[in-house]
Amino acid sequence: MTGRGLSTGRLLAGLAALGVALCLVPLVALVARTPWVALPGLVRDTGAATALRLSLVTSTAAVAASLAVGLPLAWVLARVEFPGRSLLRSLVLLPMVLPPVVAGVGLLAAFGRTGLLGGPLAAVGVSLPFTAAGTTLAQAFVAAPFLVLALEAGFASVDRRLEDAAQTLGASRWTVWRTVILPAVRPALLAGVALCWARALGEFGATVTFAGSLRGRTETLPLAVYRQLQVDPSGAVALSVLLLAVSLALIVGLRARLAVPTR
Amino acid sequence: MRAARRGATGLVVAAVIALAAAGCGQARGSGAQTAAGAAPRRLSVLAASSLDEPFRAAAAAFTDAHPGVAVDVSPAGSQTLVTQLAAGAPADVLATADTESMRAARDQGLVAPPRIVATNTLVVVTPAADPAGVGAPSDLARPGVRLVIAAPEVPAGRYARAALERLGIADAAAANVVSEEQDVRGVLGKVVAGEADAGIVYATDVTERVADQVRVVDLHTPEIVASYPVAVTRSSASPDLAAAFVAFLLDGRGAELLADAGFGPP
Numbered sequence: 001m002t003g004r005g006l007s008t009g010r011l012l013a014g015l016a017a018l019g020v021a022l023c024l025v026p027l028v029a030l031v032a033r034t035p036w037v038a039l040p041g042l043v044r045d046t047g048a049a050t051a052l053r054l055s056l057v058t059s060t061a062a063v064a065a066s067l068a069v070g071l072p073l074a075w076v077l078a079r080v081e082f083p084g085r086s087l088l089r090s091l092v093l094l095p096m097v098l099p100p101v102v103a104g105v106g107l108l109a110a111f112g113r114t115g116l117l118g119g120p121l122a123a124v125g126v127s128l129p130f131t132a133a134g135t136t137l138a139q140a141f142v143a144a145p146f147l148v149l150a151l152e153a154g155f156a157s158v159d160r161r162l163e164d165a166a167q168t169l170g171a172s173r174w175t176v177w178r179t180v181i182l183p184a185v186r187p188a189l190l191a192g193v194a195l196c197w198a199r200a201l202g203e204f205g206a207t208v209t210f211a212g213s214l215r216g217r218t219e220t221l222p223l224a225v226y227r228q229l230q231v232d233p234s235g236a237v238a239l240s241v242l243l244l245a246v247s248l249a250l251i252v253g254l255r256a257r258l259a260v261p262t263r
Numbered sequence: 264m265r266a267a268r269r270g271a272t273g274l275v276v277a278a279v280i281a282l283a284a285a286g287c288g289q290a291r292g293s294g295a296q297t298a299a300g301a302a303p304r305r306l307s308v309l310a311a312s313s314l315d316e317p318f319r320a321a322a323a324a325f326t327d328a329h330p331g332v333a334v335d336v337s338p339a340g341s342q343t344l345v346t347q348l349a350a351g352a353p354a355d356v357l358a359t360a361d362t363e364s365m366r367a368a369r370d371q372g373l374v375a376p377p378r379i380v381a382t383n384t385l386v387v388v389t390p391a392a393d394p395a396g397v398g399a400p401s402d403l404a405r406p407g408v409r410l411v412i413a414a415p416e417v418p419a420g421r422y423a424r425a426a427l428e429r430l431g432i433a434d435a436a437a438a439n440v441v442s443e444e445q446d447v448r449g450v451l452g453k454v455v456a457g458e459a460d461a462g463i464v465y466a467t468d469v470t471e472r473v474a475d476q477v478r479v480v481d482l483h484t485p486e487i488v489a490s491y492p493v494a495v496t497r498s499s500a501s502p503d504l505a506a507a508f509v510a511f512l513l514d515g516r517g518a519e520l521l522a523d524a525g526f527g528p529p
Contacts, residue, residue, distance in 0.1 A: 113394075114457040129458045130409065130441035212411070212442025212453065230342045230445065231416045233349075 027244065034241045035234050042238035050216050051224040052242060058132055058220060059200035062139035066147045066196050074151035089152075096145040103142050104209025111137065111210075134211035135218050139200035146195040154188025155181075194254040198247055221246075304501060306334045306508055307353055309344040311360035311418065312446040313383065313465045314491065317524040318358065321517035325508055328516070332504065340417045340446035341365075348373050348496060355505035358493040360447075360465075361418035365492040375502075377492035380512045381526035383465045385419075385426050385487055387480040388454050395460035400482050403427070403461060404435035411442045411450050411459035418489060419447035423463035426484040451477075465489065467525040490529070 035042065043049070077089050095103055111128045112118045121127070128134040158181055166176045182189075204222045207213075213223045221243050229236035306325075310318045315338040322334035339347070341359035345368045348354055357374050359365045360383070368374045389397045395408045403410055413420030420443065427433045441459065444450045450462040455476050469479055493512055495505040511517040513529075522528070 108456060108458065112456060112458055212458075213414075213444070214440060214442050218442065227414060227416065227445070230340065230346055230414075233346070 030237060030240055030244065033234075033237050035238065038234070039238050039241070042235050043242060046224065046228055046232075046235045046239055047215055047219075048221070048224065048239050048242055051219055051221045051239070052246070054132065054135075054216075054219065055201055055221040055243075056246075058136045059139055059143075059197055059203075061136045062143055062200040063147075063193060063197045065136065065140045066144035066200075067193070070144050070147040070192075070196075071151060074148045075155055077148070078152045078155035092148055093145045095142050096149070098142075100142055100203065100205030100207075101209050103206040104138060107134075107138055107141060107206065107210040129210060130212045130214070130218060132211075132218060135207050135220060138206040138210045139203045142203055142206050143196045143199040146199055147192040150188050150192030150195065151185065154185035154192075157188075158184045190254050194251060198250055201243070201247060201250070304332045304504060306332060306355045306501065306504055308334060308336045308356040308358065308508070309348060309352065309354045310336050310338050310356075310358045311341045311344070311491065312338040312448045313360055313419070313468055313489075314338065314358055314381075315448070316470055317467075317521050317526065320520045320524075321508075321512060324516045324520065325511055328511070329504075329507070334508065338446075338448070340413070340419075342367075342416045342418075343445065345371075345373070348498075351498075353498070353500075354496050355499040355501060356493060356508055357496055358491060359418065360489050360491055361421065362490060362492055363421070364418060365494065368494070372497060374494035374496050377494035378509060378513060379490050379529040380493045380509070380518070381491045381521045381529060383467055383489040383491070383526055384485060385422055385463055385482050385489075386466045386469065387461055387482050388451065388464055388469060388477040389461045389480065390454055390457045390459075391476055391478055392457070393478050394457075397461045397480055399480065400430050400484075401432060403439065404432035406435075406439070408439045409441045409458075409460040410436060410439040411444065411453045411462045412440055413447050413450055413463075414443040414445060417444070417446060419450065419463070419465065420444075422487050422489055426463065426482055426487045429484050429487065430482075470524075488527070491526075 073092065077085065077092070098106075108115060108129065110116050110118070111121065111134070113122060113127065113129065118128070128137055162180050162184075163176050166180050167173075171179070202222055203220070204226070207218075207220060208223055211218045213219045213227070215224075219227070221239060225236050225239045225243065228239055306322075308318060308322065315336065318336045318338075322336050325334050326332055337354075341361060341364035344357060344359060345364050348357060348368060349371055357365070357368055357377075358380070359368070365374070365377050369377070387397065387400060387403065389395070395402070395405075397403065397408065402408060412423040415421060415424065424433065427436045442453060444453065447464050447468060450459075451464050451468050451473065453459040454462040454464075455473055461480075463482065466479075469477060493509050495502050495509060499505045508517075512521065
């Protein structure tokens with residue numbers, strides 16, 4: 001009996017190791033391929049700084065936009081009972097599982113020049129395709145569900161009795177939010193922001209479909225990696241390592257913040 | 264509790280086995296698709312995206328002439344094709360839209376000596392409604408015209424820049440570029456979708472399928488000529504068959520199909 005338990009244990013450990021390898025081997029290979037000595041020159045020549053700056057600006061704006069509409073939406077989904085709530089939840093999460101290029105086609109159909117809302121918008125002088133704002137919109141569209149999902153779970157797990165107690169003790173609605181709800185959802189909020197940000201930073205398909213790609217204007221770091229791969233694979237590796245470092249910093253930074261208040 | 268855990272383990276194991284079995288089944292299935300007896304023969308052709316339609320027509324005609332041979336055409340920007348080939352993509356024939364990309368493949372030892380099978384010229388296309396009023400090439404330099412061209416790494420992008428240079432409007436037109444696409448069909452797509460005011464594509468890109476969705480404006484740069492070299496790859500498993508396909512494009516039915524599609528003679 002114990003022998004059998006041990007062998008299943010080994011099997012699971014083996015499969016888990018396979019999972020780790022699946023995640024790590026491409027990253028290790030990328031780092032191993034990196035021409036470290038030539039890296040600064042490659043990063044300079046490939047216009048990486050411009051693409052990185054654009055990526056950081058647009059993804060940060062996408063996270064801000066996602067927060068502005070995603071936080072209230074997550075609250076509604078978690079705390080307000082209404083018919084069709086589970087249907088709405090599924091619809092809101094749809095962009096998460098949609099192929100990004102399909103998201104891009106959808107955005108064109110909606111906000112393109114001949115799109116459903118694009119025509120009226122153009123009439124008032126707003127045009128989104130081929131602009132950094134368009135890039136941001138595409139990123140927010142695909143990344144916001146990650147934030148909503150994490151926050152909804154966070155709101156759902158807040159102990160309602162604490163809110164009631166605070167209210168009984170005379171706290172205003174705003175005070176309850178500030179002192180009870182927000183501290184309780186903080187870990188969920190940070191996890192959601194990290195995922196949303198990383199997804200926006202890495203966005204490719206919807207961005208290139210909806211906003212196009214132009215160096216210095218709409219070419220984000222993932223688009224630059226793809227372009228570089230066509231002409232100079234070592235330049236693409238250099239840009240990829242840069243993107244990997246930024247993503248890693250994002251996850252590690254937010255994880256560290258995540259751990260402090262919960263301990 | 265333990266029983267439940269063991270059950271779950273069994274489920275994982277079963278799933279892994281099922282996946283592995285499915286994988287094997289698929290691999291076996293794809294090999295045995297063709298008629299019983301005859302060994303399946305497959306040619307894989309990497310073709311510049313502007314060659315997509317005529318090459319697919321030529322592939323079908325080649326299959327008619329060589330029963331039991333299937334030809335797959337995989338279109339992309341020429342520079343992408345060379346990268347794919349260098350990375351080990353299984354292919355028998357490489358066809359690019361410029362001699363530079365082909366030379367890059369030659370220099371890396373990826374292909375046998377190429378032959379030019381066709382030529383092409385450039386045109387300006389606008390959406391059918393022509394929102395920016397582009398009546399002549401010089402209009403591409405007018406501020407506010409949203410111009411889309413291929414990226415400088417793409418043959419079509421290089422030719423387009425050369426043409427704008429020749430017209431003396433390189434700088435003004437460059438300021439109007441709102442997106443650089445990774446292949447020429449990406450340029451056409453942005454124009455057909457109505458997002459771009461104008462794009463520079465090959466004359467042959469305006470196929471019947473899109474003819475009523477775009478307007479063609481003559482670029483007046485007949486001296487800018489794209490030539491299409493085609494070569495058998497060094498990694499081809501059936502170099503004789505691949506050479507037969509190249510010959511078919513040079514002076515067989517394939518050449519007629521290229522001419523029908525509007526390509527110029529080599």
